[in-house]
Amino acid sequence: MQERLQKILSGAGVCSRRAAEKLIASGAVTVNGEQAQVGDRADLDTDTICVNGRRIGGHESYHTIVLYKPAGIVTTMSDEKNRKTVAQLVKNCPVRVLPVGRLDQYSEGMLLMTNDGALLAALTHPRNHVDKTYAVTVRGDASRIQDLSKPMVIDGYRIRPAQVKTKKMGTDGVHELHITIHEGRNRQIRKMCAQCGFKVLRLCRIAMGPLQLENSLRPGHWRELTAEEMQALHRASGLEKTDK
Structure with missing residues (x-):
């Protein structure tokens, strides 16, 4: 089915529709080898659509997935200690995708992976402050829970106060919290809890920016992001502020 090129590019996760119009106007988009114009229509199933010479659709398109990383898996594509890696969990993905940031070996939950270098860079750049929310089970003095939301210094860096x-x-000293942080310092939640006298029993990332880890995604499983999720992620990462 033919659709406007900007809608096709947006649906493929390349960028938002507004950014797609700019790409087309700049001459970066071709359809069947011919330079496209703003307003052109195409069919992703039958036409060859390229952005900067790279075909979208099929195996050469951008892919961004959400993986539920189980505890005990390392967030790396290979490991010199022969531990199980996230690469093994996504080996049936049609393209090679890389982790967006990290979850430490003993943490679980939402991990984004992508082959879109611009998106990966935007999501991990400190200036964008993409919020991350964790379900955290801790053991310790309940009266110190409020201290977790106060300013503190982690590894010499003053972090923004968490929510x-x-x-x-x-009643047994074990408490369940939701903690939202605005940076992605190494083992930040665990270090925050340690400073406040808490032992972390379980740490699970349940949200990143506008994305939520839904109950239907089981540990060790992944799925592609929808077009709507990709647009929201582009806005949250600063790649595009609006999509009108």
Whole structure:
């Protein structure tokens, strides 16, 4: 089915529709070898559509997936200690995708992976401050939970205060929290908890920017992001502020 090129590019996760119009106008987009014009229509199933010489659709398109990383898996594409890696969990993805940031070996939950270098760079750049939310089970003094949302220094860096919500207060000293951080410092949540006297029992990333880790995604499984999720992610990462 023929659609406007900017809609096709947006749906393929290349960029938002507004950014797609700029790409087309710049001459970066071709359809069947011919330079495209703003307003052109094409069929992704039957036409060869390229951006800067790279075909979208099929195996050469951009792919961004969300993986539920289980605890015990390392966030790397290969490991010299022969530990199980996220690369093994996504080996059936049609293209090679790379992790967006990291989850430490003993943490679980949402991990984005992509072959879109611009998106990866935007999501991991400190200036964009893409929020990340974690479900954290801790053991410690309940009166110090509020300290987790105060300014603190981690590895010599003053972090922005986290948002902390108490989901369950345990009488046995075990508490369930939701903690949202604005940076991605190495093992930041664990170090924050240690400073406040808490032992982390379980740490699971449940959200990143506008994306939520839904209950239907089981540990060790992944899925492609939808076009709507990709547009929201582009806005959150600063690649495109609006999409009108």
